[in-house]
Amino acid sequence: MNQFKNKKILLSPPHLTGNEWKYIQEAIETNWIAPLGPNVDAFEKDMASFLGVGDAVAVSSGTAAIHLALSLCGVKTGDTVFCSTLTFVASANPILYQGAEPIFIDSEPETWNMSPKALERAFRDAQLSGRLPKAVIVVNLYGQSAKMEEILAICNRYEVPMIEDAAESLGSQYKGKKSGTFGKFGILSFNGNKIVTTSGGGMLVSNDVEAIQKARFLATQAKDQAPYYEHSEMGYNYRMSNILAGIGRAQLEVIEERVKSKRLVFLKYYKELSKITGIYFMPELAETLSNRWLTTLTIDEKLTGVSATELIQSFANDLIEARHVWKPLHLQPLFKGTKYYPHEEQLSISEQLFTTGICLPSGSNMANHEQLRVIESLKKTIMERVKMTHPISG
Helix, strand or coil, X not given: CHHHCCCCECCCCCCCCCCHHHHHHHHHHCCCCCECCHHHHHHHHHHHHHHCCCEEEEECCHHHHHHHHHHHCCCCCCCEEEEECCCCHHHCHHHHHCCCEEEEECECCCCCCECHHHHHHHHHHHHHHCCCCCEEEEECHHHXXXXXXXXXXXXXXXXXXXXXXXXXXXXXXXXXEECCCCCCEEEEECECCCCCCCECCEEEEECCHHHHHHHHHHHECCCCCCCCCCCCCCCCECECEHHHHHHHHHHHCCHHHHHHHXXXXXXXXXXXXXXXXXXXXXXXXXXEECCCCCEEEEECHHHHCXXXXXXXXXXXXXXXXXXXXXXXXXXXXXXXXXXXXXXXXXXXXXXXXXXXXXXXXXXXXXXXXXXXXXXHHHHHHHHHHHHHHCCCCC
């Protein structure tokens, strides 16, 4: 195993199938290399079929998909949008694009995702003030679905559309239904580190076929039907290229294998590390199936003697890429002063998870010897700290 020690282990590298070249070559041979084309059409159709939704539009990024969804929900300057706080900034930036105000909602401990309790309090306050949000953005963190039934029931009661940010959860399921299909709109990401990648790209999906047709129009610079370039409303240059869509087609063909691989990576980590006092893995809610895009855990410094920051640095010293759990958006300088609803009045779950959470290397093409290196590195760090705390006399 020594021959592999100098090779860095990445968090979630791309995993190509080898079949991508077939679709790329077709695009080159037919000269379809610009945005739009047969690969784009097929990728959209295949994804809609896989998810069981009415239609899908392939775009340049998951962020672009969220922006289109907010636009279609009528979000504009002066409006508010409720959004999960424990997520990447891309979930909330499009709220600012629209001139609207984000209001952040805490996580709950069973899924690490949006807290229905906090969401209910936010809605009650919004109703009392006469200013309901225009939309709610719910994120499925690291592949785990949020409590969709409870959250949807709340959104439906107040007649506010839900946007499901499934950027990290393609292939996951909630009570037998595919992730990304619960809201008015679903958002997918095909960034280089995702379970399906096009190197960069995203998709907007929905059962509202007319809304997706409108999104397709807006994403193609909102060009009116005319024998010349005519534009009656503002559009965006958001469409995916035919070459990138070809990569996505090959990736989607193996999505079930990728989910299985990710889950096997998680299971090995769990088997080897879950018995260590102070190590707790991200839960999987009953009647859900997480794609385990990233294996994540929390570490109790009081019990292990090691903080999340120290463990990440120790991994780095061993050429292993590990990351903190997302820093909550309500703590980001960009969103200073925004309203935030914790899970309970004096309990912020997202802040606890940020302080104690770690994402482990979780590539679907991760070799056994690589995973053993990660496991051994973690055990070594904790054992060294135990020896420092309780030195053996003699």
